[in-house]
Structure formats: C-alpha cells, structure tokens
Amino acid sequence: MLEKAKYSWQAWVIPCIVILIWFVLGATGRLNAGVFPTIGEVWDAFLYLTGKGLLTEHIIDSLSRVLVGFGMAIVVGVPLGILMGWIPASQIWFGPILHFLRQVPPTAWIPLFLLWFGIGEGSKFAVIFYASVFPIAINTALGVQQIPNEYWEVSRALCLPAGKTLTKLILPGSFQAIFTGLRLGMGMSWRALVAAEMLASSSGLGYLIMSSRSLARVDEMLVGIAAIGFIGMFIDILFVGVQKRMLPIWQLRSEPVRGEVHGETSPAVGKRLQEVQ
Amino acid sequence: MARPVLQLENVSKKFNDGDGRGTIVALQNMDLAIQEGEFVTIIGPSGCGKTTMLRIMAGLTAPSSGRCLYKGKEVSGPSLERGYVFQDPRLFPWLTVLDNVRLAGNKGERFLAKMHLSEFKNAFPHELSGGMAKRVALARALAPEPDVLLLDEPLTNLDLSTRSSLQKELHNIWQQGVTCILVTHDIDEALTLGTRLILLSQRPAVIQHDIVFDLPFPRNLKSEECQHWRQKIVDLTMGVAY
Known part of the structure; x- marks a missing residue:
C-alpha cells in the first residue's frame, strides 16, 4: 500500500536525528523544562492520556466531525462539479x-459560523464542509472537462440518455479527478477542524492543545500536535491506497486517443477547428 | 426513382481556424442523393472534407448552409437509425467489450457474436488487438439496428488479412439490407465493396465524379472488368490531383 520510494529507510534519517538531538539536549539538562x-516527558504524557482514554476520546470526536462535514461536502461538491463540467454554461x-469563496480561508468564517450555527457541532460541520467542498467541486469539474471529446461524440452518436451518460461516461471518466478532489478536501477539512476546535470546543484534538496551554502542559500540547500530524498522514495514506487499489485496469494501459477534433483537419492548418454556425 | 434515404441539398460547411482569423470552407454547395440499398464509397484527397460530409449525414455536425435530409426529414442531430463508425474505435476503456456494445441497445451481444467476439465479451478494450477493437466498434454501431451505416475509414491501419475479413463483414451487413456509406482512400476497397463511388475534389470539396458500377459480387479485383474500372478511377483521381 505504501509507496516504497516514499517510505524507505531514508525517510527515517531526519526524524531519528531530531529525536536524538532532542534526547541528548534533554539528558544533558539543556532544555527549559517549562517551555520545552x-x-x-512527552512520552509519559502520551501514556497518561491514552491510559485514561482521553486521547482516544478526542480523536474520535474530531474524526466523527470530519466524517459528517466531509460527507456533506461530497453530497454537494460532486454533483456541483459534475454540473459545471457537463454543462460549461453553468460556470x-x-x-x-x-x-471568491474559496479565497476566504475557512478559519475566517469561524466567528460567523459560531454565531449562526451555535457553539456546538453545527459550526464545526460548517467549517469542515466549507473547507472541503471547493476542492471537491473544482476537481470534479476539471475531471469531467478532461474527458476526451472523442468519447462525448460517441455518447452523442449513440443517443445516450442523460442517466447513461452520467453512469457510463462521466463518473468513470472523471473518477480519478474526483478522488483527487476528495483527498485534497480531506486534508483541508482536517486542518480547518483543528482550528475550529481551538477556538470554540470542549473536545477534539484542537481542544486538547488549547486546554493544555491553559494548564501550561507543553508535553500534552506536543502529544496533540503529533496526533494531528500522524492521523492526517494516515488518512492521506489511506486515500492514496484506496485510490491505487481502485485504479481500474484500463488506466494502466489505456488506448491512446487520437487527436481528432472535428473530423479531418487539413495538414496545412492542423490547428483546432471551430465550427461556424 | 424512389425517395432517397439520405440527401444533401446545397450543403456547405465552413470552419474557423484556431485563431479566428480565417475561414476554411470544407464543403461547398454539395448535392447528393443516396438510395436505399446502395453501398456508396467516398474517395478524395486527405483533408478535403470527406469526414465532414459523413458527420453532417450523421447529424454530428450541422451544415453552415443547406440541408441534410434523412427519409425526407431534415437531420437535426444524431439518430440511432444512422449508425456511425469512427475512424478510431473509441471504445470506453472503463467498460468491458459487452458493456460497450450494450451502450446502444440490448442486441449488442448478438452482434458481438456475429463479429466472432463472444469469447472476448468480458475483456477490456486495452486487451484487444486493433482489428478486434474495430469489430467491437462495428458491433456497437449495429446494435441499434440502423438503416444506414456511416463508416469513416474504419479499415485504415489494419493488416491485410484483418482488413479483408472486415471487408467481408461489411459486405454481409450491406447484403442484409443496411445502406452503407464508406469514406476511404483505398480504391481497391471501393471496388471490392461499393456499388457507387463519389470522387471529391480538393478542399473545398465538391463532387467531381459520381460513378455507379454494377459488377456482380463477389468481385475479383484481378478480373479484366475490375482492372478496367480501377484504371479509370486512378486516372480520375490523378485528375483531381493528390
């Protein structure tokens, strides 16, 4: 499942050096205990948090928020993207x-979302939805647009009804792009969620970091950061793995599509011809 | 004479070139009537507008002026009554052979069998040879049981034996009553299959010659009659200047 080149021994060199330096600095007493x-100590904090089940609780809270918000983003983003790709006029x-909206970072909306959707789960769902719906919609639209014109012509020549065009041409033809959108959207929503939990929440990994700060527990803050990084990485690896597993056999050696645009193009012109109506 | 099945009435087609600076006239004031049961072959210099002509008959491209009539009604878009075989097979790579031919009708499987491809029905297009892929494309166009089959050089880039076996398929399809219109640049192919030959000029394409040959089938290209026709057509195409 893992890419070999990405997770070979070289990947461990820099983390090991950092940990070694950190260990040596700690062992020789050169670290300011209150700040670093x-x-x-971080390992002990990790054992303490997992032992009491706190870390697991925060992780489950965060993940379930992502699941709901991300699910809503798929439900809205994929159809919207298909619409924009299928009917370019809708763009x-x-x-x-x-x-405009995708230029505004999701975190900028947090105060407003709190006002509109309350301090509970609603505002977190909204932030996650906002963070992931744009990459999903835009990548889906791009994927649909990248389906070769040759295939659209086949669907026209065969007079395929809209439903069949959707299931036999559009969805399989843009599958890879949709999946890339989902993967990007997931990364965005994970980041946005932590920000939302830091600002207003009583659980989740973002909350863990903020509450540890008020208690000056730097070790627990570092546990929270490590958990965010590892889980984000794990989710991404999961996505890549699923995407690879679902990579249809035809993509490994698909037939090259000829560059025919509107029937014959004269060799002297050779450019893309546009119809005059 | 009976009402033609397909008819071009004063059809012209213009294209913009990519920069929008110039206009390319692909077809100019073309008149043509095709009767039911004909096997029409269209020959012309490359880039002259043969494919454009075929696409207008299919309804894939609208003429800039003039009309295309199918059984007396103006063509406004593609129809399952007019099957179209593209130059490249254009099978959907994500569907199996069977699903590809089923796109346009449940009879797909039967036509797959006719093309001797039943055992490959669960294969994906990338697993097929060029000749097999073209057979699948042919089966896909035949699945809706069209009255007219429009063929855009479907036999180019094939080896000789594949080519001649596909020519036999086309001949069989035509004998079963499908009116065929075949764009080609192979005179021998036109002589093997056609009952009529349209020779187009350089762009803008106009019909230079319209020849009906009533030789019996199967045709022996080495026979004196065929050689006579062949020489005549070669002379005419030389006049058109490739």
Missing part, C-alpha cells in the same frame, strides 16, 4: 462566486 519538555453562474 524532554522526549521522555457563468457558479464560477465567480466559487472562486
């Missing part, structure tokens, strides 16, 4: 507003 705990309606 030793690696042993006149959605394009500009989408490009």
